[in-house]
Amino acid sequence: MSVRTRDRLGGRAAIVGIGATEFSKDSGRSELTLAAEAVRAALDDAGLTPAEVDGMVTFTMDTSPEITVAQAAGIGELSFFSRVHYGGGAACATVQQAALAVATGVAEVVVCYRAFNERSGRRFGAGVQQREPSAEGVALGWALPFGLLTPASWVAMAAQRYLHAYGLTPEAFGHVAVVDRKYAATNPAAYFHGRPITLAEHAASRWIVEPLRLLDCCQETDGGQALIVTSVERARQLPHPPAVITAAAQGAGRAQEQMTSFYRDELTGLPEMGVVARQLWRTSGLTPTDIDVGILYDHFTPFVLMQLEEFGFCKPGEAADFVAEERLPLNTHGGQLGEAYLHGMNGVAEAVRQLRGTSVNQIPGAGRILVTAGTGVPTSGLILGADGG
Numbered sequence: 147m148s149v150r151t152r153d154r155l156g157g158r159a160a161i162v163g164i165g166a167t168e169f170s171k172d173s174g175r176s177e178l179t180l181a182a183e184a185v186r187a188a189l190d191d192a193g194l195t196p197a198e199v200d201g202m203v204t205f206t207m208d209t210s211p212e213i214t215v216a217q218a219a220g221i222g223e224l225s226f227f228s229r230v231h232y233g234g235g236a237a238c239a240t241v242q243q244a245a246l247a248v249a250t251g252v253a254e255v256v257v258c259y260r261a262f263n264e265r266s267g268r269r270f271g272a273g274v275q276q277r278e279p280s281a282e283g284v285a286l287g288w289a290l291p292f293g294l295l296t297p298a299s300w301v302a303m304a305a306q307r308y309l310h311a312y313g314l315t316p317e318a319f320g321h322v323a324v325v326d327r328k329y330a331a332t333n334p335a336a337y338f339h340g341r342p343i344t345l346a347e348h349a350a351s352r353w354i355v356e357p358l359r360l361l362d363c364c365q366e367t368d369g370g371q372a373l374i375v376t377s378v379e380r381a382r383q384l385p386h387p388p389a390v391i392t393a394a395a396q397g398a399g400r401a402q403e404q405m406t407s408f409y410r411d412e413l414t415g416l417p418e419m420g421v422v423a424r425q426l427w428r429t430s431g432l433t434p435t436d437i438d439v440g441i442l443y444d445h446f447t448p449f450v451l452m453q454l455e456e457f458g459f460c461k462p463g464e465a466a467d468f469v470a471e472e473r474l475p476l477n478t479h480g481g482q483l484g485e486a487y488l489h490g491m492n493g494v495a496e497a498v499r500q501l502r503g504t505s506v507n508q509i510p511g512a513g514r515i516l517v518t519a520g521t522g523v524p525t526s527g528l529i530l531g532a533d534g535g
Contacts, residue, residue: 149397149421152429159245160381160388161530163192163374164495169337169486172266173368181210181261182218184370189219192374193385194255199374201226201253203240205260205489207233215259226253232404234443234520235418237490238528242394244375254376260491261370285403298363298446300405301522302355305448307413309357312463316357319447320348321469322476323361323483326444329507330480337365338484362447364482371491373498378533389498392514392531393430397421398524405522414463416449419518420456422527426516427458430529434459437529438512439500440474441493444481449521457516478507490519497530 165187167173167180189196199221202212212227226247230236237260244256262268294300309315327343330336343361351360381388399417401410410417427433434457442453451465460468469476479485479496486492497515499505505512519526 149425155242155245155249155391156393156429157390158249158378159375160378160390160533161241161373161494161498162376162381162384162386162388163188163194164498165189165191165372166492166495167261167370169335169367169369169488169492170265171337171366171368173263177261177263178210178214178218180263180368180370181208181215181259181372184261184372185215185219185257185259188257188372188374191386194374196220197222199255199257200224201244201247201256203228203230203243203256203258205229205233205236205240206231208260208262210261221257226256232520232523232525234445234489235523235525237443237494237519237526238394238517239396239519239526241373241375241391241494241528242396242526245391245394248375248377254380256375257372258375258491259370259372260489263368264487265366265368282404285406289406289408294406296355297405298358299355301446301448302358303408304413304522305357305446308448308452311414314463314466316359317345317349318451318466319357319362320345321466322444322447322450323348325469325472326477326481326483329478330484333480333485333506336480336485337367338480358446358448361483364445365487367486367488369486369488371488371495373491373494382533387502388533389501389530390533392432392529393426394526394528395422395425395429396524396526397425402524407522414452416452416456416521418523418525419453419521419527422518422525423457426527426529432514432529437474437514437516439478439497439509439515440476441478441497441515441517442476443490443493443518443520444477444483445487445520447483450476453518453521475509478505478509493517494528497528501530501532
């Protein structure tokens with residue numbers, strides 16, 4: 147999809163299978179095992195066999211190579227394999243890559259996967275411990291010496307500016323945490339199942355980096371999630387209603403860095419998500435009023451508010467009220483704050499469940515779902531829809 151023109155990908159591929167491991171704080175097994183379990187579960191859900199898979203997509207951050215996961219899951223020859231950079235920003239882009247392969251005939255059945263021991267193993271929340279010299283590291287070099295060492299500290303800079311610009315208090319962020327935890331409380335797969343929170347509890351949670359409190363920050367999770375993408379025509383022959391990829395996009399903004407884009411003219415928005423939003427609306431022909439459910443990447447609550455504004459659901463500075471009034475169902479699985487932190491892949495799975503009518507927090511008549519990937523980095527997004535064929 148060009149940043150200037152409508153593309154022709156929409157409606158040519160669909161997600162037909164979803165599979166996951168349990169979400170935990172200590173999986174007790176390797177990341178490769180988690181990946182293979184999730185892939186097999188997704189194939190079973192799709193009614194497909196490993197022998198039918200000929201493509202695989204994952205994140206550059208994943209420690210389990212495509213060929214190794216293929217071997218572990220019983221998959222044979224591959225005609226397509228790909229990886230997407232920028233951490234959680236890759237989530238929806240893995241599906242876009244799979245759809246591109248299917249639409250062009252490069253592959254027929256593509257697996258998208260992400261698996262890690264992000265709590266018992268490498269903890270992204272711990273920030274930068276050491277880094278090999280690289281061009282990407284140069285940007286971090288302007289922030290690390292001054293104590294900005296963790297993702298929370300990087301986000302806090304933009305969050306503080308957002309509050310100042312619109313005359314808000316940190317309670318604005320609490321509305322996102324409360325909504326996520328409300329849905330997580332009724333989701334048996336969620337780590338915070340049975341544990342909703344109030345605004346008062348959000349305000350009482352300890353500071354991580356002002357203005358971010360503990361309950362503004364996503365979890366650290368062990369687990370795996372996989373998705374199966376194939377053509378819409380083939381999808382109609384499989385057990386579940388297809389989640390049609392109505393539109394898919396990637397986006398990077400001007401002066402883009404990874405989490406430290408502090409030298410832009412403004413710090414109160416997410417220009418990279420604005421790029422994604424313009425492309426999704428242009429290609430799908432939809433507007434915010436057409437969306438039934440939003441699955442918005444929520445590693446930190448402030449960036450959920452900024453995403454709503456970038457997509458035009460409300461005006462700048464008004465997203466906290468938008469969320470508090472629940473004008474759009476958000477993160478009905480509990481999000482990464484409430485269900486699990488799987489770099490956004492579990493959010494794509496929730497969008498599929500909403501379209502199938504099988505979510506534990508089902509929204510009646512859900513037919514168009516917006517899904518976004520990681521923010522503060524080059525990112526991606528999807529609009530998934532029910533099959534009209």
